Amino acid sequence: MEDRGYDDEGGAPLAGYAGIAGGFALGVAAYATVFRRLGRRVPDQVPPWDVLLLGTATFKVARLLSKDKVTGFLRAPFTRRVAEGEASEVMDQSRGGPARRAVGDLLSCPFCVGAWVAAGLTGYYAWSPRPARLVCAGLSAVTMADWLQYAWTGTQQAVEG
Template sequence: MTTDAVRRYDDESDEPLAGYAVLSGAFATGLAAFTAVARRRGVRLPQRVPPWDVALLGAATYKASRLLSNDKITSFVRAPFTRRTGEGEGPEVMDEPRGGGVRRAVGDLVSCPFCTSVWLAGALVCGYTAAPRATRLLCAGLGAVTLSDWLQYAWTWTQRTARE
């Protein structure tokens, strides 16, 4: 098997598999490092995670991933790895990855809210384990912004419907 074949799914693919492997390794290394440090410091895993906390973590993960991957204000984070392709709804923009290798893989990651949500959920779960009160507060703030966004869109939809 050639080296080029290992890097691609097929002859037409331009997926940066090596870059994805680097990012996956970084994610796994980060979790392993957190686990080692937490264990050394005596951090104990929660006995259970109440459904309310799962919902709060979910809403916060949703909003944080949208902020990172689509918000105009966070464009500076994505700019080295993506290019602007258009405007989205509200404060959102559409970006696509650019470059090759790790740069392209990072572009794929930071321009996709589904992809970034895994990383952000990992960070929030680590925070929930080490500092549950602070993490709940952060998640409550992001959850409030999520609710606010939904209300903004509902208000806009109501205004449009009333005009028609």
Template sequence: MTTDAVRYDDQGDVPLAGYAALVSVFGAGVGAFTAVARHRGVRLPEEVPPWDVALLGAAAYKASRLLAKDKVTSFLRAPFTHRADEGEASEVMDEPRGSGVRRAVGDLVACPFCMSFWVGGALVCSYAASPRLTRLVSAGLGALTLADWLQYAWTWTQQADS
């Protein structure tokens, strides 16, 4: 088989092994949580009310954007990304750096959609172990999400008046 036949992308720089490592870390984390939770007798909720799903969704959205786009969390992304540009509302546009696992982590931490899977997983695990605490943390992140939308609405009204 030729090199071109086994290449996943046209440039040959997609870090598939790094992605596989990240998926393995995620799976191991969920597995470890499950084992510890079972050992401690954590019982899964009988049901998850729709408002909790909405609250967890808003929290996952905001936490993902904070981790992937906020200036203040740049120090977490810096080993794996470099600043490419400034975005809207003081967000930043980072691009992954390096190759292999470093590049894969850079792709993850610079992408709020990618981060939401990890944050959502952490929130679900937290909800299973401590629903009240998770609701409180999620309510705080949900309030930030609402505040962001109100900031955008205010900006829009100011621009409309001009």
């Protein structure tokens, strides 16, 4: 049996992924160091309601960053648009060398970028819970509004169709 490496095509930018993962770990470590040195304390508990707010806000920001037409300018240096999706969403494909492709893979994947968004929002919540709740509530409201738009459109199509 032939050894093909990590993936069948041999094109996974593993070094780029490792760099991104290392950058993420360094960012978390730097945040934690500053957090501790300034005498901040991690909340003793995170109520389920706050987890729900953080989760829906993470979902919305991840979709905005990875799929929205308007944020295409952020992805453009690392991706190219390959298809139009529903509701102003787009499908992008990463491009370029290993590092550029790795960033493109991250930015075009809502699941991938969601981990970064969750880390940022969780760090914000740990630093300053009240304003973080407000920001997450606003983003969660947009998520709910999106679902209502889908429900409205679906109902309208069912009635007309």
